[in-house]
Amino acid sequence: MTLTPHAMGTAMPRPEGPEKVRGRAPYAFEHPAAEPLYLFPVQAAIPRGRVTAIDTSAADALDGVVLVLTPETAPRLSDAIDPDHGVLQSAQVHQYGQYVAAVVATTSETAREAADLVRVTYAQEPHVAALDEDSSELYGPDTLVTGAPADDTRGDPDAALAGAAVTVRATYRTPMEHHEPMEPHTTVAVWEGERLVVHEATQAVSWTRQALAGAFGLAEDDVDVVAPHVGGGFGSKGGTHPNTVLTALVARAVPGRTVKYALTRQQMFDLVGYRPATIQHVALGADADGRLTAITHDVVEQSSRIQEFVEPTAAFSRGMYEAGARRTTHRVAPLDIGVPTYMRAPGEAPGSFGAECAMDELAGALGVDPIELRVRNEPEVDPEQGLPYSSRNLVACLRRGAERFDWSRRDPTPRSRLVDGWWHGTGVAAASFPVVRFPGSEARVRAARNGALGNGAGAPRYVVEIAASDIGQGAWAALTAIAADALDVPVERIDLAIGDTAFGSASPAGGSSGTTSWGAAITEAAERFRDKYGDDPDDGDEADATTPDNPWAAEYAMHAYGAHFAEVAVHADTGEIRVPRMLGVFAAGRIVNPLTARSQFLGGMTMGLSAALHEESVLDDRFGHVVNRDFAGYHIATCADVGRMDVEWLDEDDPYVNPMGSKGIGEIGIVGAAAAIANAAHHATGVRVRSLPITLDAFL
């Protein structure tokens, strides 16, 4: 079924916006509770070893302290859980910052003071925390975190490279990065008998429920997870982290009492995931006309010794361009550090830096315009799956961007434009992101004609329930619009309810999949509802549905595409680097809500700029932890760093992706943005910087 858009495509303000700006939209920590208790943890000060003794006497003696839990006194968790969820279950220390004890007190200040008073003695063991390509511990994993094979070879890329008219070989590096949403990870947990009720800052109430049910050996029905509003996540609130399990564990020891725990900013750098650092060896071979004959993208990257996470860095190179031969590989360094996790465009963000910079280098080596080079290597069918595209408008994005960015007047010679003491240059890079549909989201549509929601004899209202999450991306608005179009009523007649496992299971706000997965479920439920009750239902009539499979999934390759253009200025004396102008042109299917979609693209591009110039978690391998762990040390782009930024999208009609015709837009804005900036910096200065972030020392 394909929806006819009325609400979709029309700018719709966030329905929850007024409550948010008034401070009345409750975030997890603000969930009211009678006499809540506050948790503050004690964290390991060593990267690896064993706790040999914990002296809690001073903490126990403090007024207001209710409980101090240690691995010896903590309730037991099920064994069948993620290794890093096993909080306070053993004396082993596998990372710096790991929870080794927890204090619960009547105020947060007392909890924090008491935590400082806990004395921990360790037996330290040797650790490894440096990403070293020559480490004997490197191994080849089976699969990427997406489930795709870690290594993939087509044809004979080495032979193709040897025979290529022109080759480019280079090594690119991207650093460890942290998500750092404004709202810290927060859990508010209470045990009501054998039921666990949790208010959580999460992108996925169902995943949190699943993890907690697993940890405590409960049926999923015995766990409620609620998260109507979430203050950003960028992937860090997708998976469940030790903080959530710890809070529930501590709450278990004080039944009936609500326990609250919000991480400090420093703790956010220790325990809730990060984007792993990568080293990318990229080689491109081309014939004299600039047609690619070989692509190799071989990656070495960080993971954690206790739990594997394989960033799908080179996956980007599997589908972007046509080449006769191709190899993509991933090797992992298991380090004694925290577990990495998804961060906005996992894989595509770092991988596109290597891949799209290499394309720029190849264009330079060939003497071909970088846009033209990409056009020449546009595939007929998807090189990875061998399927035709449901729609692929990369070339249109490049051409439209070139027009708006005045690309035709660009002198390709590097270091040729000096304006008021700044070298100026422009660069381009391409972006893609798959259309992801997760199964299993349950949606319910119910008519409300009476009572508070309905209005008696008037037109029916529709309550639409789904355990989706809005982490700021705009799900409240987008799902309201989709429901309105699916029921063929104005948006004013929709009462959306999200962010609560009471509504069943739902997939996460992640993988740019929300609108697709949740929207398809809502559309299906609405269709069933209308089939059953027509357009004049009785109060209480209801229908539900679970995200249907996409019937076209095996027939077409489905991706969104985009093109980034950047202008960079580098100070001729000091090397200071600025980005006065950026343009992103995207082809991402139907744009459901232009208002919030623009923010998504802009936010992605800004995060890409931030990755290009600023973001780097400095992991001091001697100690095994990130040392610049606050906002003064971990730089994120400020307003002053962001110049003019334009976003445009092309009309794209794709009947295969889902009933809305939409593709995901949450992540594509960051993909390729850093490469466009690095390419522009090279054009400005003649200096090729292959390691992020690009800082002024490179140009001195």
Add this chain to the structure above:
Amino acid sequence: MKPFAYERPDDAQGAVATVSADPDAAFLAGGTNLVDHLRLGLATPSTLVDVTGLTSTEITDAPDGGLSIGAGVRNADLAADERVRARYPVLAQAMLAGASGQLRNMATTGGNLLQRTRCAYFQDLTTPCNKRQPGSGCSALEGWARHHAVLGATHEPADVACVATHPSDMAVALAVLDAQVRVLGAEGERSIPLSTLHRLPGGEPSRDTVLAHGELVTAVDLPPSPIAARSTYYKVRDRASFAFALVSVAAAIEVVGDTITDARLALGGVAHKPWRATAAEEALVGAPPTDDTFRAAARAELVDARPVESPRGGTAFKLPLVTAAVTAALRGLAGGEEHA
């Protein structure tokens, strides 16, 4: 975080008496640095003595034609003052280059001077640091030292090494303006040149300044300075705003005809104190205002420079950066347009 008593004495003398008598007491001004340190467990005072309102919040004209800045003047107000902007632009620019609007609304002149280094290891109780815990070692020497020193640091012996920098932008501008700092102690008031307020680490990196415990900064006096009317602050940092200086330059020059007749230069981000660049000043005076002169002057200042050679990010890049920033700043003042 340790509980503390909070006191609000009636006057500055009372504050000085309280803190002088208690080695665990500390002054609290805007709190933008100290409160962070309380949270980090880096400062553990038993008593906080709030000095808000106990020192002047006014900027007054001095009889000699200079200005007197009360220690309680907020950074934002100092930046906005018309007299400062007209007569000491280097100071107004330095203020605006520091921190953020919100922080500047809270931060005070006294607190800004007495803020402590941003060295990551100093702020992290789990790593060795001679400044925080004398004798424990210096983690920055082989660590993340991007913001660290190239001048006047102590690289050895290991138990007193410290390569930290003082983070204040304001202090660099005050150094170039020959400011005097008025201080009230248990013994009475004294006035010390800003350039001698902060120390080099020497063999005692735990001490940032020459102040005795309990001495309260009450005001900063700016002498009249005709040359300062043509002064500038050039700050180089890793993002366009809200970042500490990698290198900063406070400069004033006077050019007559084709000759530099007077010059004042101070550097930030390079040492444990704001660095008055006297060797560079000497090299500038009498020379023509050209890029070659500016570079030579910067290099003269760096003759004894010693960067931190850390495998995890040292300060070698600051040597060319100082030269570049000094050149850019002085060229701007001299009105030139030459380039690298």
